[in-house]
Amino acid sequence: MKTQTSRRTLLKKGLGSAAAAIFLRAKTARSHNIKRYPNSCGVLVDMTRCIGCRSCEAACNAEQKLPSPALPFDDRSLFAQGRHGSKRRTDENHFTVINRYDPPEIDHPLFRKIQCNHCQEPACLSSCFVNAYTKTPEGAVIYNPDVCVGCRTCMIACPFYIPAFRYSSALHPQIVKCQFCYETRLKNNLLPACVEACPQEALLFGKREKLIKIARHRIRNDRDRYVDHIYGEYEAGGTSWLYLSSVEFDQVGFDTTIPHEPILNSVKNFLAMVPMVLTIWPPLFAGFHLLAARRARAEKTRQENNREKADEDV
């Protein structure tokens, strides 16, 4: 009798948390309806101007107080490393990196700056079930490390592989990425550190809509210099950082298969399942199991009773 009571309690708990989770999910889904900020800012990266000097990387390192690099920032041997195969990527100590490409149809290399693109509808933000991320009216996608539980769903959700995981603190591992210098600069009306450092003005800060106009203007005025494509205007639902290039973007490391609608529209259902799988399924399935077991036992008891009864009748 005692066992049966505790089983029933367990079952109740299981169903209770399932109901709670459904409610919770509804709530998070609501808060993930991302506001579009028409006046938000961005940066236009003109790759035809970039000379690969890495002043931006150096400035980011200083601004974000990241560890000293293994090689000085003016050491260009770094570009050669990635030639046959993998390119450098952003990680917990490098929020932005420059990679070199040598497209065959032009006689000089092109350099691509990578950092968080600060999506208009960030997949990292929508996928985060503790709501650690915020899209600010200025355009930055920032996160709150105190809220982050280190589940790394955002790393999977980001179409550009940007959020990195900082293992160095065992007690409080956390996600790190470019924050558009939000706290130290953007908020105070200062330019992001990398933008300010760029000698070629390959990085232009401004309102996203105006940047798109300027980008079109540059393309229109110099058709030999640019391909007719602003990367980030539509990719992943639009990003705050936009790129111009002199060769097709897939030749300089960009993923041109990224859909034009916000990433989360296509993966939302899958990602909503992550917290569900983690929190609801265990008690729910335990409940099902117990239910089934109980029914089997009841059936067995009934059969036994029947048999006993039959024996008596004989």
Place this chain on the structure above:
Amino acid sequence: MVRVKIDLFPLLSLFFIIFPVMPTTAAFAAAVASTVTIDALQELYTPVDFDHLAHAEMYNCTSCHHHTTGTTMQDEKCLKCHKNSPATANVSCSSCHHRRSTALDGAEPHGNYHIDIVGLKGALHLNCLGCHRETGAPCGCIECHDYTEAGRKRFAVQEN
């Protein structure tokens, strides 16, 4: 807030450049400024003594300047409106190219023109490096600039 303001201030105040106004008289060599000291970006690099005369002997004024004395305007796009424009009073780059460049500010656009004016730092580098890259002239950062102490620190360069 205060902390951040402090680190930008010296930088902005150092974004400084002096381009002397050229007189329109006498022999060419006497008319052209011989050396121009470019002391923008003094935070990380020492000032550059630009050999203006050597460049002026090799190229037309309009290779680098838009409105200037000497030869007439050659840029097709500018000519559309400025065919008969007189030389401007001030040929200094910094009179039009401002120290902070963003798409937030800038001159009022003229239809499709003047909507994408680069800042001073960009104007100088795009102009100089653009030509240096084409002509095989020096292109590395420290071929024109020397690091300051702060510059060495920023780029994690060992003392030599």
